Amino acid sequence: MEDWNQKFELPLRFKQEKVIRWEECIPSTINENHVDLWRGCPDYLPSHEFVTAIREVIRNGNVALHQYTKGSGHPRLLAVLAKLYSHLLHRDINPLDNILVCFDIYGLMTNVILSNVTNGDEVIIVQPSSDFYEYIVRMAGGISKFVPLRLKQNITTPSSSSDWKLDDLELEKVFNSKTKLIILSTPNYHVGKVYTIDELEKICSLCKKWNVVCVSDESEEFLAYNPEQFTRIASLPEMWQRTITIGSFDSTFFLKGWKIAWAYGPCNLLKNLETVHFNTVLTCPTPVQEAIASVFEKKYENMDKNKMVFADTINSLKLKKQLMFDTLREVGLNPVKSESGIFIIADVSSLERSINYEENNNFVEWLAKKAHVQAVPLCIFYQEEYKSNVTHLVRFCFNRKEDTLRLARDRLQECFNGH
Structure with a gap:
């Protein structure tokens, strides 16, 4: 008789070499004490x-x-x-x-x-x-x-x-x-x-x-x-x-x-x-x-x-975007001015040279451990052959409560003090 596991093995068309839906896979470095700046889901309730x-x-x-x-x-x-x-x-x-x-x-x-x-x-x-x-x-x-x-x-x-x-x-x-x-x-x-x-x-x-x-x-x-x-x-x-x-x-x-x-x-x-x-x-x-x-x-x-379809949404985001941008620039990162959306890309290469990663593999893992702030490396959204061009770039989310963004600012400033 045919082996049970073999008979009900996942069809080839669904098999893959890597896990998809990255946003559902919480990194092992994250816990309840971390400031989550990696996902696009806000930490506040919807408007009235x-x-x-x-x-x-x-x-x-x-x-x-x-x-x-x-x-x-x-x-x-x-x-x-x-x-x-x-x-x-x-x-x-x-x-x-x-x-x-x-x-x-x-x-x-x-x-x-x-x-x-x-x-x-x-x-x-x-x-x-x-x-x-x-x-x-x-x-x-x-x-x-x-x-x-x-x-x-x-x-x-x-x-x-x-x-x-x-x-x-x-x-x-x-x-x-x-x-x-x-x-x-x-x-x-x-x-x-x-x-x-x-x-x-x-x-x-x-x-x-x-x-x-x-x-x-x-x-x-x-x-x-x-x-x-x-x-x-x-x-x-x-x-x-x-x-x-x-x-x-x-x-x-x-x-x-x-x-x-x-x-x-x-x-x-x-x-x-x-x-x-x-x-x-x-x-x-x-x-x-x-x-x-x-x-x-x-x-x-x-x-x-x-003069816009949803002006109130954009207006609320502009203040948060500026707060995130200023924070990243103040701690020595090089943020990119975003033309749209809820993310800011930052160039971390200027600080990477002075960081001792020890057992951590990259800047994002190091940041999560040292500052308890979680971001996302931009390279995970590229194919392997293109990743080397963007390894120095990290994505931060800013559709958060202002208190959350200020907490992130305080932790980043403390982390990078002296760098």
């Missing part, structure tokens, strides 16, 4: 408007709000998303044909890849990025090709996240007749980079030349500090029909547990996603979608007055 919205849904006497809703998305949420993006893209977005609501970015990326990639198809992944993308491409039978964001030539210590660039020749080389998708995040949430129109147009020209679909993770579209500089790829000439754009409620308001994101794009591409979605997830929680819709409706009404 979200608490009120979900409470009103629960108290609502409408029985339908506690049952299945439309598989592609709750009608009320689809309607306000269609209105929002019709305004932002200056085109008519149909809520029934052009939008799909799903479980967060992971769920949407799974749908995108599984519905478009088959054996031998190649997918370009711009890094830094989640290793989750590569895993799903492999599960679909595809092949991942990587192209890294690099620091601008002759720049050793970046001053702004705009110094991160794609090398044009490197980018061109990864495109070919087998390329099916290119996946990039804009803004890039790891380094806070907002792509310029010229950079996006280069990507677009290659997509057109090789008949490739651009999967644009724009989950932090509303976290650009100068929103007028942010360009949606689908709004560029001839790109609507070849772009799948991903947006996220979770990333915009840091309510990761609500698990709601959406994709929008042309009908033919969205139908592919829906096929996978309907035969796996089917539908997302109705009460959560109803609550989000009610908040978005109110936000949309005030959008033109604020």
Whole structure:
């Protein structure tokens, strides 16, 4: 008889060489006494408007709000998303044909890849990025090709996240007749980079030349500090029909547990996603979608007055960002000014030379032990062949309570006193 363990061994398509979903794997160096500056989940409660919205849904006497809703998305949420993006893209977005609501970015990326990639198809992944993308491409039978964001030539210590660039020749080389998708995040949430129109147009020209679909993770579209500089790829000439754009409620308001994101794009591409979605997830929680819709409706009404979609979120982050930036600079690190998001990258090379790591392997482990502050090495978001270029860079999160950021400042100052 066949060995039981062998018969029920994990299928090859799911096997991997390394652990994914790094954010769920708490480092052994972390304990309750550490200041957590490594994850994007805040340490404060959501704003009153979200608490009120979900409470009103629960108290609502409408029985339908506690049952299945439309598989592609709750009608009320689809309607306000269609209105929002019709305004932002200056085109008519149909809520029934052009939008799909799903479980967060992971769920949407799974749908995108599984519905478009088959054996031998190649997918370009711009890094830094989640290793989750590569895993799903492999599960679909595809092949991942990587192209890294690099620091601008002759720049050793970046001053702004705009110094991160794609090398044009490197980018061109990864495109070919087998390329099916290119996946990039804009803004890039790891380094806070907002792509310029010229950079996006280069990507677009290659997509057109090789008949490739651009999967644009724009989950932090509303976290650009100068929103007028942010360009949606689908709004560029001839790109609507070849772009799948991903947006996220979770990333915009840091309510990761609500698990709601959406994709929008042309009908033919969205139908592919829906096929996978309907035969796996089917539908997302109705009460959560109803609550989000009610908040978005109110936000949309005030959008033109604020000159931004969610000005209050950005305004609250600016103060925290400056506090984190000043702290890192004061202790002798070289922080990079972020154009978007909730992370600041710091160059630690100036201090590394004076640190005796002893039994610790790297700066991040040493920092956790000595200062009880946990950050993330940027290199974990790159393929092995590109890691050596970014080993001196560390990522710090700043969407924390001000008391938490001040505690981090005190511990870092004490740790680096005399360095």
